[in-house]
Amino acid sequence: MTDAASAPAAGHSFIHQIVAADVAAGKQGGAVKTRFPPEPNGYLHLGHAKSICLNFGIAGEFSGTCNLRFDDTNPAKEDVEYVDAIQADVRWLGFEWSALHHASDYFEILYLCAEKLIRDGKAFVCDLSAEEVREYRGTLTEPGRNSPWRDRSVEENLDLFRRMRAGEFADGARTLRAKIDMASGNINLRDPAIYRIRKVSHQNTGDAWPIYPMYDYAHCVSDAVEGITHSLCTLEFEDHRPLYDWCLDQLDVPNMAELAEPMRRAGLTGRASRPQQIEFARGNLDYTVMSKRKLMALVSEKLVDGWDDPRMPTLAGVRRRGFPAAAIRAFWDRAGVTKQNSVIEFSVLEGCVRDVLDASAPRRMAVLDPLKLVIDNVDAAHEEAIEFSNHPKNPDFGTRKVPFSRELWIEREDFAEVPPKGFHRLVPGGEVRLRGVGIVRCTDLVKDADGHVVEVHCTLDAETRHGMPGADRKVKGTIHWVSAKHAVAAETRLYERLFTCADPDDTSDGKTYADHINRDAKRVVQAWIEPAAAETAREGNVQFERLGYFVADRLDHTPEKPVFNRTVTLRDSYAKR
């Protein structure tokens, strides 16, 4: 990251340019304050990670701050389980918020602002039912009609709104609506509801409020009272921006003296701002789904083993899969930030994961599909510990001892009685190097009644032992192994992509995402691993040489009963042929 070419793309995004220009012009006193505002109604996924990286990234680059704010204005959908999980996920991703807030902490402020709108004749209490409101709204091509309640007096509106707040009316009986323009081409401006009656207990405020503010109204005010300068959100909010601006222009939050005390009570110590909303495109990935509804369905229909299933694109899922947080961050840097809808290939993410893991994961040996290899010229009682380096390039990783004996497990696919063209591994009469040991020649096979090879015999060329003068002799292949006597049994969970097609959201062929689920995306295999691998700490990444990167499961793994999840395979230019 030393030159412009390798600098993070996000650093040169159009948003970066806007912010840089604002800072240079001294807007907002040159301050940069952002926020990541999830609704606590589900787990965070890779798409959220883009927003997190962007918001915290921009704040970091401009020496600003970034808040975590729970956009919890709809108690019916929200739960503390999610507010806890979201905090854990943001921290795991590697970010620390400047302040933690809830939109619900601002209910009093929001209420005061609504009264101001009413006093200024900019909002009214509407008695229309939900269906009636829909009828009055018009359509995309026809203007709407004014509500018959639109011209109530300020006094009546104030009285009614206070009684809404007092809980006098039933759910859905009335709403508070902004008085804007029922003929606007932008439907968001056709007198949108800003408060609704919902006698539902809230995960943060309990039963204190029978009315709850709507997103468009609550979000801009929340941004303003937190002193946010740049409010970054996704493209679908572009036509909400006029409403965002309308509310703030009517309210002039920074100059509302009556907010000083409530802001202090909400833990807000800074000055309010006049924030600006900037929209960017969501980040989509192929071979997965990212909508909360579909992820929720995968969990509730038990198509996966929970929100943190390693097949899930949730942050909890990719974490359990073994994707390092640094790889997720690098991925969103590579993907960039623009206003173009796009679907990024999963291989870009895998590339980032391999980059990080190649540098950071210690090497170990494991055999997933064992075939017995007997070295006839090694004594049956022979045991030795061979020293292996833990990383091929970085000596800082140190070394470990790997036990070696007469009988080994090798990978079944590393032996072929009739080798395909280009096969570099063990064949009858052929030679191959046993990693760290020396060159062996296959001398014999043992087959079962069905003709399957169950045991391979070979002899070790003593001159080629590691450290011996003949060790440099070239052979085409090197294979990994585990000493049968010393091997530790481990459960390995092999994962592949969750969907069989690149765009599971595409329903043009009459199928839905559920029809494209890859039922074989999880395979559990009993493996033999070298003793040092069993000692891996939970959530520790390793590379099982020639197989892939694996992570010791953060919940189930113990040195006695090791459990590894396959994070990603190694690139394999042979398998592709």
Added chain:
RNA sequence: UGGGGGAUCGUCUAACGGUAGGACAACGGACUCUGACUCCGUUUAUCUAGGUUCGAAUCCUAGUCCCCCAGCCA
């Protein structure tokens, strides 16, 4: 046929009137006690049509295609 956005290699992105560049993918090759890593090389792009200009991905005009919006969800 209302409003708001967007179109550059297969994918993601850079360019801010001056050599269409990078990453990932793919394909070759070198190296290798991981068919990994690393290194080298190759293929492939400005939605269309006009216009302005010495020069256009960029500016103008007219089209085309794609995305979002009619919750008392966010």
